[in-house]
Amino acid sequence: MSSAQSVIGSDKIAGRPTSVAHLFLSRVEATPDGEAYRFPVPVDEHAADGAPGAEQWRSLTWGQTAVRVKNLAAGLMALGIGSEDRVAIASSTRVEWILADLANMCAGAATTTVYPSTNADETAFILANSESKAVFAENATQLAKVVAQREQLPALGQVILFDAPAEPPAAEGLEVVTLAELEERGAAYLKQHPDAVQQAVDALDREQLATLIYTSGTTGRPKGVRLVHDCWAYEGVAQQESGLLRAEDVQFMWLPLSHVFGKTLISGQIATGHVMAVDGRVDRIIHNLPVIRPTLMASAPRIFEKVYNGIAGRARAEGGAKYKIFLWAAKVARTYAQTTQANRIATGRDSAPLGLSLQHAIADKLVYAKIRAAFGGRLRGSVSGSAALAPEIGYFFLGAGVPILEGYGLTETSAGSTVNRAEDVRVGTVGMPLPGTEVRIAEDGEILLRGPGVMRGYHQLPEQTAEVLEPDGWFHTGDIGELGKDGYLRITDRKKDMFKTSGGKYVAPSEVEGKFKAICPFVSNILVIGNGRNYCTALISLDETVIMPWAAERSLGKKSYAEVVGSPEVRELVEGFVKKLNVELQRWQTIKKFTILPRDLDIEHGELTPSLKIKRPVVERTYADAVAEMYTGANEA
Template sequence: MTTAPATRPTTVPLDPEVRSVGHMLRRRVAATPDRRAFSFPLPNGSWDVITWEQLGIRAAEIGAGLISLGVTPGQRVAIASSTRIEWVLANYGIMDASAATVTVYPTTIAEDVRFILDDSDSTVVFVEDADQLAKITALRDELPKVTHVVLMAGDLPSGADTSWILTFDALRHRGVELLRESPAVIDQRVDSTRLEHLATLIYTSGTTGRPKGVRLPHRVWVFEAFAAEVTVNECAEPLLTIDDKQFLWLPLAHVMGKLFLVFPLHFGFETAVDGRIDKIVENLAVVKPTFMASAPRIFEKAYNGVEATMVATGGITEKLYRSAVKNCGKVFDADNGVGHAGPWTRMMARVGDKLVMSKIRQRFGGNARWFLSGSAALNPKIARWFGAVGMPVLEGYGLTESSAGSCLTTPETYRTGYVGRPLAGMEVRTADDGEILLRGPAIMDGYHNNPEATAEVLTADGWFHTGDIGEIDELGRVRITDRKKELFKTSNGKYVAPALIESTFKGLCPLVSQMMVVGNGRKYASALVTLDEDAATAWAEKAGLSGTYREIIDTPQVHGVMQGYIDELNEGLNRWEQIKTFTILDRDLTVEQQEITPSLKLRRKVVAQHFADQVEAMYPEE
């Protein structure tokens, strides 16, 4: 095995008074009661805000309401909802009740919802709206352990069984009544909670197979907060301070979103929360955050959007943009140890930044100091573009089983294509076959009710097998190249790493939305491609094409330009990796059809099934 150099402390000192997420919340409320904690959109389009003191009160009311429903310490309470303020309050309330949060994506199919709620022994389920309520109601006879369902938004439907279903406000009212009778009930629950007690049960979204429940005790969240503090304080300018402002759109059912509900408790910064993906760019301009964590797809869309705008505008504006990208990119590279930028280049970069890049930054609110990318590999070209614009994207790495945060890039350790060094207190190795192994306090306790699966990934001495293939450089920085299970072999016996090829292509082609490389057991590699509708439409208009999206993608001009990008991609690939043929699909991949996960990862098996005819058509001689 190869072990990463010992670049950070092997242990992280924890505050003995902080033994759970509930302790973290109570400490934050006491420390900064009047500071803004969360802001969130209202139905009329305006934004509201609550302070830490107000948040603490509402969380206690929710926690007490759960206790009034009979929730005992350690019992599981599920949340089936998109990202919204009620999710936040419900989660903190569950922590106050010393229960454990079970996360459920609202897009999860009914059979998987039934399995998750049953396997987790959930007794109470928060549901976002009438649609989620209907899904749970239809499963009622199959969920005997569920005693109550709490509707987060809207009124109860006509004829609803109120012995089983109650509204969010009704739950809070029950909590208020209990707190009036027993004011110390929440403090007692929090004080009884320990690091080893279960805090979160996250079922892997499952690109293949049935979901597995990942058991994350309070230990992992407390450790992540203190380890992050040690890590970011190594920077010349701390990455996170109480004066920062986060924009949180990530699915809170995903471990990365969950982690960014813990960090505000520790650092005290404000979080603007809104999970509507179609509102992200608009919200950035309104919220004006200093940072945001995201999956690569959002950065790809933002990059493609700016590129499409510049191409459509053309003329001197596009020329100035291209010059700014070139010169600011050279300076960014030089400042991160790649190449050289002389005085002339730096002067031209300053001009380009003032004329062009500052205006692009305003699209993102104007205050962004950095972004964080996780969940999948970010294309180096797109990372370089954001760096040139003055909003560097720092990559992080982790899995549900490692509480999301295992490695983090900082400005001082930045290297394009790398996910940084392990957090303080975490160890990283590569196995003989290149698989990344992790060990440390952030690793899960195991899979719920699944000791066989646990034994497959956790060794007796605590090393977790990630399933990711990668490498570690001389400074301990980690690079992820592909998923071990996603590598496939052509009929010629050559291995192909599809994710790396797909990520590279997204950096080359501003029109692409999704790409999935196929070819397992075939003579050559091919690809299914979808286009970004806005970018493709803008390109088509400039090219003199008209028609709907489906009409545009069938034109020789679109196929010609896509072939050009494929040719450019192939120039950097080994012969057996090269894409011999491709098909442009007539629609994008969607979460609703289970083709991508809510965290925007490809579900390869589902995509292959949905587009089996298109795949077969690319291999006519077989």
């Protein structure tokens, strides 16, 4: 294969175990009394110190975790689950998800991940295509999806419920047990076969299937990505060796574990042995941060955008001097971060002129310290992935002392391929390769990856596998990028998302969209359109939590969200930000017309993937009339 640039990174990483199951048992042996997981539990409403709706955090040590995992693994064996049998997990992020996944691996089985938001039809497709024999279901809602599609699932025999309803729905032909009952069966099984789990782990092979993760494609059925034990074992050791995760960390895990981004961080946590606080309720993130006080958190860019917009919105609502102070502090944060980053690259030292440093110190006391406190006060870094982060957002948080460590990877590469390090953040890049991963740029600019984390293929799809995976191991990502001389990777755009205008000019829509998100604090999502057209347009949705307080300060306070975003006042507001955007763009990139959508894009309408990526074809189809209207009768160059 030819390439435009030499290979960056190494294909070697020494000392990794055969599997995460091996890594887990080694961790348990090394630090049995160390804290492994924290998780919230409801407080008994009848307890003296409890109240309805109250909750408290509890912990599991590594030794306690091992007892539960081994009992669950043995319980699966008692159900007849064997080597490479698929066992699905359909649940939100909670500690039981991790226990179930580890139990699957320690029993020699393979996990099939299912988002809890997946509808019954697609859930059935994933379970049938993977030939899953059992499924861990979070609650009656997830069980009902399985029951509704029972005829399509001949291989499925058991459902294990995390939360058992008082009256489980009828499930003809399925054995339904609770998690506690499975643990009890496992404990009894181990009394008869005390070495069963250890023998199952010893029998694991590096190339044995560990996980099937189905990609949430923009069209057609999702594809099952085959990730073997070596993929996850590699990710665990690579994250540890890179310094991304440290033994002293307290990590807040709220990401969906059905997604590869969240799943890969479990491997790293086991390798380092640090504490992980687990709670997937997105509406509890802000509440949990000061309670957990994490040193590390992973997130999608959308969360940072919402945090920034929220801070800006509150400052604007307070008005007067406070808003002016925020605007000044935001500018200082970006300038300081850009200056120190440039000096670090040039000289190896973080430095800034005395005047800028003094301004930064003042802004820190007035603004940045409060931002850090909102994150718990100890955050040394927040890993960002799954979509592009607007550089202006990255510079703001870096200048405020909350460095966002943007990384890059795909489901097909077990997520972790490149990442920024806390000691040398390069905003606008996705960092350097993890140890053991190689990166190269093809002649057409496509990013190619090779390493132990790369999938072994798409499940039962050899032709589609051959389209993206070379015989020598290089994986075609479909992303366009550049490699700097220092080894930092920069993503330009999705190869399939880039388009050419009718005038022959290429446009990278994510670049334009990122710039707009940095300029407009009211935006939630934006989709730039222009393929084969003679100018670019945009579909824009606004963040309800930011635009409604703005509306309340004006004559729009009693109107609904749809009425507010459809008002002339909001149209004028957004138009001002579009004009600011266009000043920063090349002529052929500028947004000539835009439509404000009557509601935000969401997962429920199929417009966003569970990892919050926009499904461009779906959105364009949904709002085809609006798009057509923006081009009707126009002949602009």
